[in-house]
Amino acid sequence: MSRTLTYREALREGLDEELARDPNVVLMGEEVAQYNGAYKVTEGLWKKWGDKRVVDTPISEAGFIGMGIGASMLGVRPVMELMFWSFHSVAFDQLVSNAACVRYMSGGLCNCPIVVRGPANGGTGVGATHSHVPEGLFAAFPGLKVCVPATPADAKGLIKAAIRDNDPVYFMENTLLYGNIGEVPDPADGDFVIPLGVADLKREGTDISIIAHGRSVIQSLAAAEILQAEHGINAEVLDLRSIRPIDVDAILKTVMKTNRVLLVDESKPFGGVSAMVAMLIQEHAFDYLDGPIKRVCSIDAPAIYSPHIEHEQLPNPRRIVEKVLTMA
């Protein structure tokens, strides 16, 4: 039986279930406990689980992220919230040189079963410092895993898989999705876990494959409806969900089916997730393409503040529809 939850509630339910399952799971971060979470993802969890399991940290990302990494080497399983993934830069040495590399540098003697989670998106009028979208950046470091859920069900299923994973998983949410509602399986029907590395076909189509992740999936689905209704184009929408590991088979399957590909990615165009996906497609499905792979990314500048124009910098249904029409 399904019920509907918001993305925020689904995440919280996943966190709550993992706190119950494993006594070594600890939530930590700025305002996650007594304040109930800056975005209310962890609301009620401190009251339920207490000071040991849900820990407020000072504004000290390098310190507490590194602390979580160190504790994880000893068997604790910290789930650390970055209030914004944009704050990764002040903890970058810990996130990269320590979490990503310590297993390798120790010849496999250590591992870091941590989750670092929080919102990573633009579009909320907070300017360039708070609008970074670093999934491609972190996926570029071997040793790290990255996933980006677009729906409430995916948010719950993936956060549970991320917590159970024995490697560092960087989990990127979206403040503009926290209030979205969707069906999520009832816990009474069993443990709902979505493995990392499995893409999800969010809309079946025949004419073009739109491949996206995170909020860009939602924008692509809206664009697909417009394309269908106004232009008679039946677009397929594939949600990557997991960036590393990535579901190459699902990518190739949709490309071979429709023979046209548009990648939608809130990253900036240089590098980024879509650049990697384009590489994989041209390498493994070149002969199936009827035309060049195209992309809709964020317009290549630091994130603009102005609420009048901010949404135009990001992938949106209008930009996606217009790009598809150039590919017909």
Place this chain on the structure above:
Amino acid sequence: MTSVSPAPLDFASSPINQSLTPERKIELFTQMVRIRRFEQAGLKYYQGGKIGGFLHLYIGQEAVAVGTISLAGKDDHFITAYRDHGHALAVGMGMNECMAEMFGKQTGCSKGKGGSMHFFAPDKNFWGGHGIVAGQTPLGLGLAYGVKYLGREGCCLCYLGDGAVNQGAFHESLNLAALFDIPVVYVIENNGYSMGTSQERSSSYGGCLAQRAEAYGMAWDVIDGSDLYEVRAKTHIAMERARKEHKPTLLEIDTYRYYGHSIADANHKKYRTPEEIEDYKQNHDPISVFRRKLIAEGILTEESATAINKAAADEAAASVKFADESPAPTIADISTDVYWETDHDTPASKIGRHFFD
């Protein structure tokens, strides 16, 4: 609040040192000698081109690692920076695996993937070996957090150099340690130089570096690193404070390195005078100091000290032979030890692509 101890005190008579048997004292002396002989062998083969990268020697600082680690209980943990050979041998790692690591061989402690700066032995509670200045300080905090979280009575000794004290991550760690009552003991191994820059030219401070702990409401102490007995006596107090009260301490152990920041540091004789180096060797060398004490105590003789020295040199030479004859990693080895899940061939590791061409 602890303050600078008035000197001179007879630390040999402190209870923690009184409890040392003659055999244990010889063992600690031997450990220091082994570290020195190991590193001298390493230096020789570094200069001979067998060891790549950097080589940060610990020579002159041996009493710090040996003295502090000699206090370890089963739930005490250790983590340090890149000058890690002394700590590695002191926790009980073998010369072979350490030398082979520096030689970049499969038989190295990190399979040749870490090098001189990245020795690890989690089975001996030794968590590295970290290359970025002060990058290990939040990790040491986390290990201690883990000890407390898991309900064990222990602590983490987290070592750093005097050049690390101005890094933000270290200050963040001090704040968190005091704020959360974390059983961590930070040990500044103050050898006076952050690479080529003296303490006076790199740090602003009052009486000493450790005094910065006062800003965080944390206990601190200063230790003469040439005296193994003093290292043990004062570090024991800090470790007990951590284990029993979950209170952190910042220790500053004054020591000296004979060589440069690394062997690539060609200027190390320019920023220090020959007289300064010679004075330390003559009057403060931790091995010579301890040797004299043990001879005075009637525990050691010149002959037995020479034999220990010879055995350590032979052991180091044998480790060089072992390292030299060991196989190098293969191209296939490059791609292992990246993810726990793929190394263990778990169901999760078979879903999606983890590696790319």
